[in-house]
Amino acid sequence: MKILPPTLRESNRYLAIFVTSEGDIPRRDLVNEILFCAATLLGDAGSSEMGIHLLSFEENKGIIQCRVDRIWETRAVLATVTSIKGMRTRIKVLGVSGTVRGATEKYLLTQDINEPEPERKKTQTIKESKMIIDVGTISGKIVNRNNNEIDLLSEDPHSLEILNRSNTRYFGITVFDIKNKEIDV
Template identity: 25%
Template sequence: MICEDIMKLKILPPTLRPNNRYLVLDIKSEVKISKEELVSAIWYGCLRLYGELETSSFNLWLMRFYDLNNYSSKNSNSIMDNNFNNEISYYHFKAVLRCQRGFEDNVRGSLALLSNYNNKKIAITTIGISGTIASSIEKFIN
């Protein structure tokens, strides 16, 4: 019993935890991508611009991933081409990305410079930044 009490980890109080910001991303891709591929593309873009040392302090984590191609009635004009075949010109996604406060501009810059991933075109833009996941979804996704 005594050994279990000593081994128990204590939770950090909120004042000692690092502050996070949540970036809402708008992703347009030439091919359909998964959540894992998006995470890989985000890390690739940050590592390419800032290197491993600085990217490690960004504390990146993909919190939410939304595939907007399934909601054709809401976004039918944005994913359909204006030609007669109604071919899909690009795939549209949104995501919520967590990063540490103070590094928001670094992450935004590295994502804006990312244009190709795995020889496919991809465009990632930041719609907005928020302090909580709930407010970021409420303001920028719904």
């Protein structure tokens, strides 16, 4: 039997998930509970049309594959999972991507940066540079500036922790994000 060309294959989406529970959850129990909730919510025919597959699951993070037109049904199924083997459980969808690699890089942040980047000659200090991330602000040194785009190296330990978890070295901002528009060059 021939393999279908990519244009004729079913399109898939990949949901990055984070599982919060009272104890450790084995992969098999998670899969069984997701499939049980899908069958309960949508029936056997509906759950088979969704094409749900748990591709990876480590350290309470995982990637679930589903069909592109069944994303919202898959989210609904994941929301109905409330307990696994008697332990209260919550599955949070971190994001949706078109590729496994995209879901891993954007939402799961599994790799850390091990080697530090060498110092650049263009490191400049500005008087004040603040950027709002969630509820906080960031200040630091400008490492590189290209037209309206700025690479900012934060001095805040909490911000550095965020950068290390996200596999990046600098915050990318624009001149429009800066509170004080005067930049020392």
